[in-house]
Amino acid sequence: LEPYRCARDDYKDDGSNILLDANENAFGPPIPGNYLPRDATTNGTTNGTGTSAGGPQIDFLSLHRYPDPHQLELKQLLCNLRTTHAHTTKTLTPDNLFVGVGSDEAIDALLRCFCVPGRDRIVVCPPTYGMYSVSAHVNDVGLVKVPLLSAPTFAVDTDAVCAALSDDSNHVKLVYLCSPGNPTGALLAKEDVQRILEHPTWNGVVVLDEAYIDFAPDEASLAEWATEWPNLVVMQTLSKGFGMAGIRLGAVFASPAIAGLLNNMKAPYNIPSPTSALATYALSANGLAITRGNKARILDQRDRLLVELPRIPGVGRLRGGVCSNFLLFEMLDAQGRPDNATALAVYERLAETKGVVVRFRGKEHGCLGCLRITIGTKEEVTRFLEALELTLAEVR
Template sequence: MTVQKLTSPAFNLRAVTRPNILLLEPYRCARDDYKTGILLDANENAYGPSIYTDAVASETETAGSVIRAELLAGLHRYPDPHQEDVKQLICNLRNEPSKNDASVKPLTPENLYVGVGSDECIDTVIRCFAAPGKEKLLSCPPTYGMYRVAAQVNDVEVVPINLDLEVPGFPVRTEAVIEALDKDPSINLVFLCSPGNPTASLVDPESVAKILAHPTWNGIVVVDEAYIDFSPPGSSLAPWVTKYDNLIVMQTLSKSFGMAGIRLGVSFASAPVARILNNVKAPYNISSMTSDLAMKALSPAGLANMHKKIAAIVEQRNRLLREFPKIPGVGNFIGGNASNFLLLQILDKPGGIPSSATALKLYESLAETKGVVIRYRGSEPGCTGGVRITVGTEKENDVLLEKVAETLAAIYGE
């Protein structure tokens, strides 16, 4: 049977689609290529959610029934549009390290916007503070690809100022950023990733302070701290939003809390900036189930479990830092070690030079024949031969190290 199309002959999809959307190259997430195996490609918390413990696992049926009953009883109601309770717990967490710093005031829920993961936070900031087709966003590659995608969706041009590709750790080229702001007053936003993705390096706070204090630039600096809890204590700049009106600091429950599945992102900002962000969000953007699980993750028991799992990840990170250099064909760690992943180079041969072709072959061979999935980053600026590897559990890292050595030996023997 032939179904007759009823579409008007005048309809032209390309003509009704915004030109910037037609040109869009969508963000490729880690799950686009491989979905099974030992997944060390998406910087997830390999030790699982902070609210999931051995005790919870042993009482899954009872505890799960209680949680389900509580949630199901209220699902006919819209969720809290303001999420004050969740916001207060987040403030409590980030206020703790800054109690002895007289230059900052305590964070309050008025300093917060919460979104559906950091991605909604990124999109909301761009929609609020960069006019489509007129104003621009500055980013520092190599960096998180969603800044570029979100900017293009919003018809905002991206001005790239590469990190210092010649210095270990990829520091921000602060003077180059300031020079770009001097030359182009249409740049409204500066996005910095700290720890960087894929660099795993913290941004020097002095660099951030210098950009924030630019005497003639009228714009906002956004510091994305998705991985901040894997860094040394006191590394977060979130408390700074109480003394810098032009600073936004983004965080998430996806990484250190192991709660990527609930999609909860956070933006810290001065009260006036946070008010603008909250004014444009959808009324009920955070679901009741997300809110309930976030409250459990931010409870004393959840926080204790989160810190315990971070300690295990840091221990395994240090192990990978020791063991990878022993594998023939593995080159330098070219990023930092302030996150739950590492960026390292793969060589064209043992003792040779960094090779993106070999790194890509390793990535594909591991996933397709060994069941181990890492992330190829060799096409990023300054990342020749680069692969990004999430820190796994002890057992996962046992397999990882064995299979990387085995696969590289096979590649070099071809």
């Protein structure tokens, strides 16, 4: 595949060139104060725009230009973030990275990169994130479903996955694993991931989705394994730990060969410049410090929920792990049994009469009678606990 090449691959936008190559509008976006091309700003005719003091500087005056197609600075910051040398002495470099419009772009891009429509299949391990199978269907790629082992560990059934991979007639090209899992909140065992990576005859790629890794114990991420395993892809995102779902920034750590394939096939300017400016700020020392503070607040509320939820009549066991920014809990019927109908009724009543929206994850999602509860602020958690207690009393 010949990647798309633009004139900026040859001639950088260094401020000295007159750029008439890419059909841009030199007057910029229709935002008051930002109409004029950049050279006018040096005369003080427009205001350079940033957010509050010390915050990210978004260069609105450059919005008439396409963004950087390579995002090397941002990629280096992502490498620094995940370089712990906890798992290997090798160091991640920007060659190990693809950045996408959320991890959702990566989920789809990997399918398009590795699977032949109408023939190939992927392994998914339900209960898991729904986009793996949605994207597979869109791309006419089949599914081999290998359910996770039972709650609360929700470990991956490595024997069954490996058996599926050993059968060439399955045409499996990718295995999508999620750690910490959604909706399980459980971290996969490193040994299990390694066993699949070491499959002796299978030639495909293991995709490890670490969307929630920032809520897991320090150094749980296996992103650095991408320096050693040519058949591993680790997906991460700024949507969760960094609280920036709106900017749509996902990262893939992989061998330079795989990262190169994804970079060659992506749309040339997939990351908007405001997104990379905000992401760069989030990964600066200041951004990281704020993120650490917010993480501590979320984990405090997680601890609180683990204590207070089981005290509410009608709340059953925690199912799954405690490694993400949500918890999976059973709802019980009047006889004290986990019950789908109760969970569904609570879910609906909570939203409709108390204005609290959680996620129903029932039998059909592999979690009989469960609700998935995202951990909010202290005030939100207080309100949720009160509303849940009332609602359970009403429906049981």
